Amino acid sequence: MSGQRVVGICVGLNEQNSTVHLKVFPSITTGxxxxxxxxxxxxxxxxxxDLSGKLIYNQEIPKNENKISIDIADVDAGIYFVQIAYxxxxxxxVKILKE
Numbered sequence: 077m078s079g080q081r082v083v084g085i086c087v088g089l090n091e092q093n094s095t096v097h098l099k100v101f102p103s104i105t106t107g108x109x110x111x112x113x114x115x116x117x118x119x120x121x122x123x124x125x126d127l128s129g130k131l132i133y134n135q136e137i138p139k140n141e142n143k144i145s146i147d148i149a150d151v152d153a154g155i156y157f158v159q160i161a162y163x164x165x166x167x168x169x170v171k172i173l174k175e
Contacts, residue, residue: 096160096167104173107149113160113167115142120162124148124172127155137162148174 099112111122116137122144124133132151137144137160148156153174160167 098167098170100158100170100172106175108147110145112143115140116162118163120160123159125157
């Protein structure tokens with residue numbers, strides 16, 4: 077299962093221990109959307125998973141960055157989960173809908 081992660085239907089996985097909160101807009105998109113978050117104390121990565129838990133997008137986030145624009149126009153329509161990983165930690169998980 078390399079490159080795959082199990083993602084449940086619940087949104088907010090690990091939210092209680094999260095130190096990074098995400099704001100994704102628009103949450104319904106045809107491809108382009110923005111993700112805002114608190115500045116990371118070190119570099120991290122934004123990860124997007126499909127419903128099966130397969131990693132479909134991964135982009136490095138530089139230290140102190142607090143916003144990133146993403147384009148997943150080439151990805152099939154469906155529900156996806158966005159999170160940030162840094163220093164072995166994970167942010168809250170936010171659901172988006174790709175039309």
